[in-house]
Amino acid sequence: MANYRNKGGVAVIELNNPPVNALSFEVRSGLMNALKRAHDDKDVKCIVIHGKGKNFSAGADIKEFGGTKQQKPWITDACRLADESSKPVVAAIAGTALGGGLEVALFCHYRIGTPSCRVGFPEVQIGVLPGAGGTQRLPRLIGVKHSIDMITSGRHVMAEEALKLGILDKIVTDDIIEEGIQFAKSVVGIDVGGRILRNRKVEDAGSKVFDDEISRVKKKYKGYIAPLFCLKAIQASMQLPYDAGMEQELKLFQQLVSSGQAKAQQYTFFAERISARWQLPSGANSQTASPLPVKTAGVIGAGTMGAGIALCLITSGIPTVLVEQDQKFLEKGVKTVEGDLRGSVALKKMTAEQANKAISVLKTSVNLEDLHDVDLVIEAVYENLALKKEIFAKLDKICKSKTILCTNTSSLDIDTIAEATKRRDKVVGTHFFAPAYIMKLQENVYGKDTSAETVATVMALGKRIRKVPVLVGTCDSFVANRMLHPYATEALFLVEEGASPYEVDQALEDFGMPMGMFRVSDLSGLDIGYKVRKEAAKRRGIELTSDTRFVNGERVCLLANVLVEKGRLGIKSGKGWYNYGSPGKREATPDPEVLDTIEEYCRKYDIKKRKISSQEILERMQLAMINEGFKILEEGIVSKPEDIDIIWIYGFGWPKYMGGPMFYANEMKLKNVYRKIRDFHQNYPFSIHWTPSKLLARLSETDLPISKWTSLINSNSKL
C-alpha cells in the first residue's frame, strides 16, 4: 500500500509495507495511483516519495518471485508517471533503498538521503538482476564502470559514497520527510528535462571492458550465473536505445527468475532469517528471550582459534581480555592478531585507523583472575576435557555471577563441561570455524541446562560480530563436524576403490565447493585428524594402527595416517595429499608419490580398483552427509532443515546457488534420495552412516515441502 497526502502543494507519498517496504502488488498499485493523483492534482507543485518507518524500500517482494508471473502493475508501470511528470519528484531515502527500491528512486528526478542511508542493487545475491530499469538507468547516472561494480557485487553503498557517485544529490540531517518537502519546494520551477535518466546517453566504455569483466566475474563469482547476466544487461544499456535496453533487461530478468539458481539463492535468503529464529526444547525462543548486554569479553587461549575469535570481538568494538598460559604463547597470539589486522589494512578491508582502534581495546594477560569483571568469556584452549573442566571451575569462582561462559570445543560434551560450574545455565558452546576471523558460521550449542537468556546472548553476539549464528543441541561433534565425518569417510573409501584424491576434489570443486576435501585436509593439517582419531579410539579402548581396516565391525580407511607417518602433514610440511613445493606454500600439485602410496596400500589389502565417475563421487559423499543431516533433524539436534543448510553454506562454503544440502535433497526428490541411500546401504553394509534415517524414510512417502518437514517430527507419529 502507499499513503498519499497533500502538504501545502507538496504531494507526499509514503510506501507502506513495514518493516522494509517491499514492493508487493499492493505497494506497486498504491504507488501508481498516488503518482496519478499527484499528477492530476493542479494544486500539487512537486512530489516526495518516502518509506514508512526506518527504510525507504528493500525492493521487490521476493516472496512473489515464487509464482509463475508477477502480477501487474510492475515497478516500471508504477513509476512511469514519475518519469513523465513535469512536476519534480524527489526520493527521500532513510535506511535502505535496495533493488527495486533504488529503481523507484532512479525514476525520481532527485534523490536525497540521511547520513546513514544505504543504496544498492543486491539482486545478484538472490540470483536475479535489477529488472525494473536498474541496469539501464544506473549507467546513465554514474557510468558503466561504477554500475558494473555495484550491480555485479550487489554491495550496499553508504550515503557518502552515493553522494560522490552522484546517486544522491544531497545528504540531509534533519527529519527526512521534512527535508524532502523543503528540497522539493526548492526545485519547483526548474525544468526537470535534464534530470530524466531515460533521456540521457550512456558513455561508450568499449567492448573490451566487458570482455575483461566477464573473466573477472567468472573467477570471483565462480559458478554463479546472475553476475554474467547483469553484465549482458549493462552492456545493452550501452549498445541499445533506452526502450530496447529495457526490453533486453526484462528478458534477462525473466530467464534468471525462473532458474534453479534463483530459487536456491532465494531459499538461502529466507533460510538465514528462519534459522535466526531459534527455539529451545522448553519452548523458550528468540521472541520471548532477551540477551544480556556484552560490554566486555574475555578469550582464553591465543592459538589458532582464540586469536581469531579475539580479532572478531575487538574489530566489533568489544573490549577484550586475551588470556594465555604463559608469556611466550601470549606474544605469539598477539603477533597473529596484529598480523591479521595489518593484512586487512593491506587488503583495504579496513583503514589503519580502524585497525588501531581495534588493537586499543585488546588487553592481554597470563592470569585468569583478569577476567573477573568481563560479561562473557570464550574458552579456546586445547581440546582436552579435563583441562576445559579445570578452567571452567576456576572461571566460575573468578567471574561475576552474571558472566556467560562459552566454550569453543569442536566435539566435547557441553553438559560435562557445565558440570564443573555452579552456573550450568550460563554455560554454552560457541563453535567458531577456522579461520575464525574469516568464516561466517558460529555454531552455538546449548546444553540441557543452558538458559534462554544465555542462548539469546550468544545469538545476539554472533550477529554483532558479523557472524551467522545457528543454534544446535549437544551431540558428538555437533552438527557441522558430525555431518562432515561421513562425507570425509566416503572420500577416503572412494580413493581406496579407485578414484584419485585429485578426481574427488575436482568433482567437488566442479559442483561448486570452494575446495575439495583433500585440499581442505591439507590446509587444516593431516596431523590434527591423526591425533583426534588416535585419541578418540583410545577413549574407546582401541589402538589404531595404519593396518586397522575395521573398528567394531565398521569399515575404516586410515590412508591419511599412512601419509602422516611418511611426514606428509599438509601445507605446513609442504606436502600432504598434494605437493606444495615447500612448507607454507599454497599452490597444490598432484603428487605421483601419493598415488604410489595409495597403490601400495590397495595392493597390501587386496582392494580391487575400478573407474569411478564424478557422479558417483558426489552422490556418495553428499548422500552420506545428507542422511546424517536427516538423523540430526530426527533427533531434534536442530529444529529445522534450514539450520543445516546455513551451517553448510557458512561453515563449509556449500554454494548458495545450490541452496544447502537439505534443500538440494529436496530438489532431488526425497524418494530418489531415500532409494539411493538404501542401495548404498546394501552395497556397503559395513558403514553405519548408510543406515537410512527413519525420518527420511517417512518423508520420502510424502510430498511435504522442506518448510513442513519438521511437522512430521513434531507430530505424534512414531519414527
Ligand SMILES: CCCCCCC[C@H](O)CC(=O)SCCNC(=O)CCNC(=O)[C@H](O)C(C)(C)COP(=O)([O-])OP(=O)([O-])OC[C@H]1O[C@@H](n2cnc3c(N)ncnc32)[C@H](O)[C@@H]1OP(=O)([O-])[O-]
Ligand atoms: C516481471 C516482473 C519484473 C520484476 C522486477 C523486479 C526488479 C527488482 O530489481 C528485483 C528486486 O528488487 S529483488 C529484491 C532486492 N532486494 C534485496 O535483495 C534486499 C533484501 N533484504 C535485505 O537485504 C535486508 O532485509 C535489509 C538490509 C533490507 C534489512 O535487513 P534487516 O534489518 O537485518 O532485516 P531482515 O531480517 O533482513 O528483514 C526483515 C524482514 O523483511 C523481510 N524482507 C526483507 N527484504 C525483503 C524483500 N525484498 N522481499 C520480501 N521480504 C523481505 C525479511 O525476510 C524479514 O522477514 P521476517 O519474516 O521478519 O524474517
Ligand SMILES: NC(=O)c1ccc[n+]([C@@H]2O[C@H](COP(=O)([O-])OP(=O)(O)OC[C@H]3O[C@@H](n4cnc5c(N)ncnc54)[C@H](O)[C@@H]3O)[C@@H](O)[C@H]2O)c1
Ligand atoms: N583449529 C581448528 O580448526 C578448530 C576449529 C574449531 C574449534 N576448534 C577448537 O578450538 C579449541 C582450540 O583449538 P586451537 O586449534 O586454537 O588450538 P591451539 O593449540 O592452536 O591453541 C590452544 C591455545 O590454548 C592455550 N592454552 C592451553 N592451556 C591453557 C590455559 N590453561 N590457559 C590459557 N591458555 C591455554 C595454548 O597455549 C594454545 O595457545 C579446541 O577446543 C578445538 O577443538 C579448533
